[in-house]
Amino acid sequence: MPQDIAAIAAEHFAGGCNCAQAVLTTLAEDFGLDAPTAVRLATGFGLGMARGGTCGAVSGAVMVLGLAGGGGGPDGAAAKAATYLRTREFYDRFIERHGSLACRDLIGLDPSTPEGLEQARREQRFQTICTRLVGDAAALVREMAAAMPPGTGS
Numbered sequence: 001m002p003q004d005i006a007a008i009a010a011e012h013f014a015g016g017c018n019c020a021q022a023v024l025t026t027l028a029e030d031f032g033l034d035a036p037t038a039v040r041l042a043t044g045f046g047l048g049m050a051r052g053g054t055c056g057a058v059s060g061a062v063m064v065l066g067l068a069g070g071g072g073g074p075d076g077a078a079a080k081a082a083t084y085l086r087t088r089e090f091y092d093r094f095i096e097r098h099g100s101l102a103c104r105d106l107i108g109l110d111p112s113t114p115e116g117l118e119q120a121r122r123e124q125r126f127q128t129i130c131t132r133l134v135g136d137a138a139a140l141v142r143e144m145a146a147a148m149p150p151g152t153g154s
Contacts, residue, residue, distance in 0.1 A: 005142045006135030013134045014127075018046025022134045023060030027142060031067035048103025051112040055103045057130070057137035058094060062087050068145040086144060093140060098133065106133060 005026060013022035020042035028038035044050065045059035065086050071079025091101060100106055107125045110116040120126060 006139040009138035010131045010135045013131055018043070019056035019130055019134050019137075020045030020060035020063070021056075023057050023138045023141065024063045026138045027064045027145070028067065030145075031064070033067055047111050047117075052102065052104035052110045052116070054101050055094075055106055055133060055137075057134045058091070058101050060134075061090055061094075061137045061141035064141045064145060065090065069148050086148070090141060090144060094137065097136060097140075106130075 009022045009026040012025050013019060017025060017039065021039050024033075024042045025035050025038045028035060033041075042056075042060055042063065045063075046056040048054055048056060049059070065083055069079060069086065070076075070083040095101060098106060104110045104112075104116075107120055107129050109119055109125070111120050
């Protein structure tokens with residue numbers, strides 16, 4: 001029986017992971033990255049990289065796409081190009097569903113300011129808005145990674 005990836009990602013988020021950590025940790029082990037390393041790697045991407053910029057759930061998903069098919073070095077040009085295309089596809093699909101990639105737009109305030117962060121916490125925007133975004137990003141990136149041809153990673 002397939003696991004409900006959105007629910008698992010939401011559980012990670014509710015359990016104390018930031019948005020990027022929740023998405024990356026949910027899928028990291030499928031691509032050979034252990035959960036503790038995934039949590040450390042994604043730490044700085046939460047809260048829109050702590051500035052209300054690109055949504056951390058989006059950043060976590062992009063890291064998953066890199067694990068699924070990215071490459072580097074002198075022999076990684078094709079893998080990089082393919083990952084860039086998949087990343088753009090993810091962005092387009094996420095924007096179609098949610099209207100933006102920016103944390104501040106998605107939650108409706110700027111969490112990089114003390115006032116914005118306090119208001120987001122007081123109004124439980126992370127629990128209500130971000131939980132849905134985390135689950136959706138995890139489900140979408142899992143679907144995309146599953147559709148990738150075998151052997152596209154390096």
